[in-house]
Amino acid sequence: MDGIFLQQLINGLTLGSVYGLIAIGYTMVYGIIGMINFAHGEVYMISAYLAAISLALLAYFGVESFPLLMLGTLLFTIVVTGVYGFTIERIAYKPLRNSTRLAPLISAIGISLILQNYAQISQGARQQGVPTLLEGAWRMEVGTGFVQLTYTKIFILIAAFVGMGLLTYVIKFTKLGRMCRATQQDRKMASILGINTDRVISYVFVIGAVMAALAGVLITMNYGTFDFYAGFIIGIKAFTAAVLGGIGSLPGAMLGGIILGISESLFAGMINSDYKDVFSFSLLVLILIFRPQGLLGRPLVAKV
Amino acid sequence: MSQTFYKKGFLALAVASALGVSSFVQADIKIGVAGPMTGANAAFGEQYMKGAQAAADEINAKGGVNGEKIMLVKADDACEPKQAVAVANRLVDQDKVAGVVGHFCSSSTIPASEVYADAGVIAITPGSTNPQVTERGLDAMFRMCGRDDQQGIVAGDYIVDVLKGKKVVVLHDKDTYGQGLADATKAQLTKRGVAPVLYEGLTRGEKDFSAVVTKIRSAGADIVYFGGLHPEAGPLVRQLREQGLKDVAFMSDDGIVTDELVTTAGGAQYTNGVYMTFGADPRLLPDSKAVVDAFRKGGTEPEGYTLYAYASVQALAAAFNGAKSNKGEDAAKWLKANPVKTVMGEKKWDAKGDLTVSDYVVYQWDANGKYHQLEKQK
């Protein structure tokens, strides 16, 4: 026992918690309007740019302390990404509310192309990065080896779970959350009962974008680098996580993310990293065949 | 009513687009510059374009090629084979180029070169190092750079001779370029009796390599060789250091030759000490001084493949001038027989179209985020 297994587990946990944060955007939008929001990965990508821009701006104004930097960046990124979420929904999805089920899907693919190229044209094609903010690591001796965890990763784990907790509170106990849940259950009924469902749908997009922004700040801090193409792979992974956990279910998204992260990490570490993605997608296909609603999802009942 | 109008409109558009876009007259000699102008590798396309433009301007100022001015045609393949074939056909048929500088990704250069060969257009790639580019018996395909197998030998030898590696991990990014290079290095290492303890691929576009890093740790490696590009190399070396593997040497290839490596790694403290193989830095050559100064005066640093693209345009121009013809076949014949004095020094090509002398050397990154050619090579 030299701590390798434990290390892989922790690697997977951090990766998975980030997948989970992005998966929330997919799962909530799907839950409320039944649409797979393919542009969500790109929203995360934009938030990574925003985080780097905010860090550069803050550094320019001479802010150096870590808590201030972090707070400023989080606030800035979350607000601006939220506006992105709102605007995208207004322009590309709202006009399609009453049309076919596939129209928003195509529109989302269009938006994702637009965002990618918009970022590339305005920021250049090069790889972007942020300086390392929090250096140092925590090391624990295990048997003959050790487990090492950077402070950044500890910060990610804490921030991701705090973010999740806050969201769960909002959805479970606030008026906004009740409106969201009501709209999810039956949009027509909810609007009859006086809920402005259009507005609720807007909120859901904003919430998804805010979670993606949180993930964007955390990932950017941890890996230090991104480009305009970064949204694609992480988007597909997060979407897989959302489905794995049961699309439409909030705790499912987080659970799916963590399972996906850990299984990827263990498979790559113990067996072969070449086939790690094949493994995660096979896992997805198998789970869907035997449990189509995902791990925590509710089975769909066909209504006549 | 309006519906049919739109339908007609679209049909008309489709027909017009199929028929109406071709044919315009040209007076200049056109050279295509093909590479990833968009997409994840667009940075290299930018370098190509900058270098080629500067070379074309200089040659035009000196009287051009066979009395004609060079006009560059930018062609974007986004490093996708499908688009590479499309732009190659476009360059050949639509733009009627006399020569092509490109492409960048070997996986694009290979299918595109078939198109150029069919049309008898001479092509020279500044950056595709995969052996297959020139190994398929094409008459007019040249390279301005070395080959992966040459680069791999230099890397493998350096690991064995200088770094005295015992447990070597070889990683790659599962792409034509990175994997070809990793294979060549692995072969050379095995030949020298130091078979890699781990040989694995990463996924391009991912940033989390912690699982692989932990695996490297459990393998007890002392050297990590990575065949790939800087977007993956940066985070990889950072995560190695972050997981406490401070003494493991990291070596990579000419895909990380850009200052962006430091940005992607999160600071020069992580890239400090990274080795890489690259052609002898053209910026240090006496021949390139004037050109490099001109670039710097214009506010750009001619890094990476900029000067390679510059030299490629020079080689094409020299071949057309030397052969006194703008035909690809004549130019190719001339280029295989005569050396060309380029910004990167005098270059000669063999019958396959490869450079006769490979000039790969080992570089090291320092604590200030700059790279230097190492004195001690063997």
Added chain:
Amino acid sequence: MSAAKTSGFDIKRSLVETIVAGFLALIVFGPVVGVVLDGYSFIAEPRRVVMLVGGVMIGRFVLSLFLQTGTGQRMLQGFDSGGSGVHVLAPDYKSRLRWIIPALIVIAIVFPIFANKYLLTVVILGLIYVLLGLGLNIVVGLAGLLDLGYVAFYAIGAYGLALGYQYLGLGFWSVLPLAAIAAALAGCILGFPVLRMHGDYLAIVTLGFGEIIRLVLNNWLSFTGGPNGMPAPSPTFLGLEFGRRAKDGGVPFHEFFGIDYNPNLKFLFIYIVLFLVVLAVLYIKHRLTRMPVGRAWEALREDEIACRSMGLNHVLVKLSAFTLGASTAGLAGVFFATYQGFVNPSSFTFFESALILAIVVLGGMGSTVGVVIAAFVLTVAPELLRSFSEYRVLLFGVLMVLMMIWRPRGLIRISRSGVVPRKGVAP
């Protein structure tokens, strides 16, 4: 929107909307456009922001005024209604589109006389996408099964040719039917367990399957050449090759007929064969939609529960659509491989699936003519936009979104001719 306001312009409302739009634009564009990252610092570009925000505000103001006019109001109502599914025509209705197919065929026959090789290759690519669009149209448009991994079958066809040539020495003509069968089999094997599921889960499983195929092709180095890809053979005409020199010791086409070597010949030949295949598929599809199985597909799409209670075997019906669609993609894959002369996994990404789906949806789900037009628009448009270079893909995305807003049911709506009972026949 009260009736009193329709006569005059409500300038105040327009101004408010303009200011709100400008404010949003400032937040959206301000940081990303105005602050260009440069290493760890930045370069400020305020002018670009001012221009963009100004553009958005002017655009919003004009749009706001336009929507207050009569035409604008009607457009708005058009969005709200959404329209119904199938549109039934009067029995003796003659479509204004009925001349389109013959016209297209005439254009297609005349076209190679004018075309140079570049145009020929663009059109070949367009036809390949027509084939893909037609195949996916059966799955998505007719049977209503959302397939996000359609590219997997396309890859099976393309790699079928490359692998068959490499390991079994098969040529273009023998692989063409084999690839269709192989893709159909793969569709069958994947479809059988999956088709019992509800629509959206199917989409996700197929997405996963598409990625698995691509990743295996990419990773199985010893068999598929991994990212290096594999060469694929050119087609032959009765055993004659189209290369400048014959590769397998035969006689090249141009020497046999004693004509000058012309690199266009290969593409011309692919074009002709592909065109015939597309015509055949068009015809088969046209007949199928009028056969019981075609009616069953559409019935299942509209209401699965009703169909099952009527005794339709939904799994078999879906499976037939899925398999047919897959085999068409297999055919397209073979053409793609021989057209490009080289296959590698980067041609079979998820984006490709999305593009094919976009063809089907933009063309109008279930509509054949629409798919043909959309396939050409989506493959030719990026080539046309090439002169815009870096804005090319951006414009393409804008086009997709605008198309969906303007015509969410696609370019051409499916319609069916109505039937009037003849007089004197007992009902």
